[in-house]
Amino acid sequence: xxxxxxxxxxxxxxxxxxxxxxxxxxxxxPPFFILAGDSTTATQSSNGGGWGDGFLxxxxxxxxxxxNYGHNGATTxxxxxxxxxxxxxxxxxxxxxxxxxxxxxxxxxxxxxxAANISVSQYTDNLEKFVAEVRDVDATPILxxxxxxxxxxxxxGHPAIIEDLADQTAxxxxxxxxxxxxxxxxxxxxxxxxxxxxxxxxxxxxxNADDHTHLNVEGSVVFxxxxxxxxxxxxxxxxxxxxxxxxxx
Ligand SMILES: *[C@@H]1O[C@H](CO)[C@@H](O)[C@H](O)[C@H]1NC(C)=O
Ligand SMILES: *[C@@H]1O[C@H](CO)[C@@H](O)[C@H](O)[C@H]1NC(C)=O
Ligand SMILES: *[C@@H]1O[C@H](CO)[C@@H](O)[C@H](O)[C@H]1NC(C)=O
Numbered sequence: 122x123x124x125x126x127x128x129x130x131x132x133x134x135x136x137x138x139x140x141x142x143x144x145x146x147x148x149x150x151p152p153f154f155i156l157a158g159d160s161t162t163a164t165q166s167s168n169g170g171g172w173g174d175g176f177l178x179x180x181x182x183x184x185x186x187x188x189n190y191g192h193n194g195a196t197t198x199x200x201x202x203x204x205x206x207x208x209x210x211x212x213x214x215x216x217x218x219x220x221x222x223x224x225x226x227x228x229x230x231x232x233x234x235x236a237a238n239i240s241v242s243q244y245t246d247n248l249e250k251f252v253a254e255v256r257d258v259d260a261t262p263i264l265x266x267x268x269x270x271x272x273x274x275x276x277x278g279h280p281a282i283i284e285d286l287a288d289q290t291a292x293x294x295x296x297x298x299x300x301x302x303x304x305x306x307x308x309x310x311x312x313x314x315x316x317x318x319x320x321x322x323x324x325x326x327x328x329n330a331d332d333h334t335h336l337n338v339e340g341s342v343v344f345x346x347x348x349x350x351x352x353x354x355x356x357x358x359x360x361x362x363x364x365x366x367x368x369x370x
Pocket of ligand 3: 273274275280320321
């Protein structure tokens with residue numbers, strides 16, 4: 122009976138030319154970006170700050186929105202154990218009627234620390250588990266390789282970025298390949314950009330003078346824009362529909 126009423130309602134709506142709301146029409150809903158990650162994603166604070174707020178503040182339009190769950194010091198293990206991941210999934214559920222939820226997942230800076238005792242293969246598995254759970258709640262996962270630190274090697278005359286996140290970058294790409302997930306290579310893009318601008322300019326984005334990891338507000342806007350550019354390459358419809366824009370530098 123319910124089914125008959127429902128299909129009757131649908132035919133009436135179709136006759137009236139009303140747009141049907143269903144899961145399959147989610148592409149035209151504005152995106153809601155839920156950012157999971159460590160301090161290089163997190164809101165600017167006394168000891169943390171990443172690209173997340175710059176991305177949310179300056180690149181989303183036309184009803185697109187989001188929330189930054191970046192957590193200072195987080196690993197793929199602590200983010201789950203401390204309850205942040207549950208908040209990410211709960212947010213997916215609460216926005217999915219009105220938005221197409223995307224979850225960006227970027228870790229590595231703390232997972233790589235010896236004290237964390239997280240092997241590269243555990244890290245890879247943890248990322249794949251995040252991806253599977255995002256899909257289970259009908260959201261779109263985007264894996265993000267870790268933002269480069271701004272440490273330069275001067276030994277060659279031309280200062281070059283010291284690439285110290287290579288294992289976590291490769292593992293993130295592996296996790297994406299195994300799970301068939303979109304991945305943006307923020308590590309590669311940020312490293313190339315930092316090599317191009319050199320240390321003096323790069324350090325103008327430091328949260329504090331000697332902090333070569335965390336970003337101030339200006340840095341958050343620059344690297345948030347880079348994330349938007351990389352995402353729109355993977356999801357060109359977000360640009361086409363006017364949801365995602367960034368300033369070409
Ligand atoms: C984002 O916007 C908030 C509210 O206007 C502001 O306080 C914060 O500094 C902004 N952060 C960035 C990185 O743009
Ligand atoms: C590190 O992790 C491994 C495997 O999970 C565990 O067997 C080992 O006890 C841990 N080591 C330390 C020092 O916590
Ligand atoms: C590398 O070069 C920058 C400026 O070009 C300088 O400020 C910095 O101290 C140098 N770092 C090392 C480790 O020598």
